Amino acid sequence: MLVKSKKAADHVKDLEETFSVLRKYKLKLNPAKCAFGVQDGRFLGFMVTQRGIEANPLKIKVIIDMKAPTCLNEAQRLTGRIAALSRFISKSVEKSLPFFKTLRKAKTFEWGTPCQLTFEELKAYLARLPLLVKPSPGEALYLYLSAAPQAVSFVLIREEDGKQLPIYYVSKVLNGAEGRYTPIEKMALALVVTARRLRPYFLSHPIGVKTNTPLKQTLGKPDTSGRLVK
Structure with missing residues (x-):
């Protein structure tokens, strides 16, 4: 369990509310495994810090x-x-x-x-893995899509001071019939997979999709193929 506060002054109040809920449902914590007032730590297998x-x-x-x-x-x-x-x-x-x-x-x-x-x-x-940054609430984000013969890949980024900083990398191997998709169909598949995997980001941020294929124009055509419509 992680209790996070945007301001240090609010942390005690946030903890009081959390403990109130725990007492209500008669849940107990192991003091030996608790840490308070820390600015970084391991959570769900990742290192969460102020930087990202x-x-x-x-x-x-x-x-x-x-x-x-x-x-x-x-x-x-x-x-x-x-x-x-x-x-x-x-x-x-x-x-x-x-x-x-x-x-x-x-x-x-x-x-x-x-x-x-x-x-x-x-x-x-x-040995040089990138730091994944955290976006501000409601901030506009960008999604880059790419397709290879056997896989599709995507990265969600935010822009800061002219730099593009990664938030989340996703990729998927193309199985069976997916490997025979046209480039535009692979891009559409990549977009669907990303929207499902990163649903919380899509619900909380406006996201611009960037790709080297005319995905928007193709999906907007009345004669779009059945597979793309699905």
Whole structure:
């Protein structure tokens, strides 16, 4: 449980209200696991600070120190650890595609050169993961969409002093028929996936979508294909 206050002067009042609710429902806290008046801390596996949200350094270190997988179980463990950090990793699915291809070979395990090179590049990327900033209430945000043959990726950003700062990275592997979508259909899919995944942001902020395809014009045409309409 996290009790957050915008101003230090309001924190005691916020705690009083929280404790009142806990007493009402006869809930108890373990004093040994409570911390009060802190400006940063670990919450839901992330490091929450005044600057924004940072990846848990322990989760990063586990991957950086990890040796190349020698079996399917170890490769699955690697992809699971990457997934836990995916909101911090630009195009995380694209970066993991060689691992996914290896996992599809259920009978044999082969960790080839593409997997090893990707593994080393991933470790280098994890050593400099970006800080995810937090937007102000009602602030206008921007969503960048991109599509590759086997994946779609997106990043939600805010602009500050002419700089674009990331808030959340999302990516999705294209399965089955999705891989045969046209570029415009892939962009539409990316938008739908993002709107569902980042629903709280879409409800609280005006969001401008930026892409290199005429998505708005295509969706507005009366002869738009059935798949796009859906």
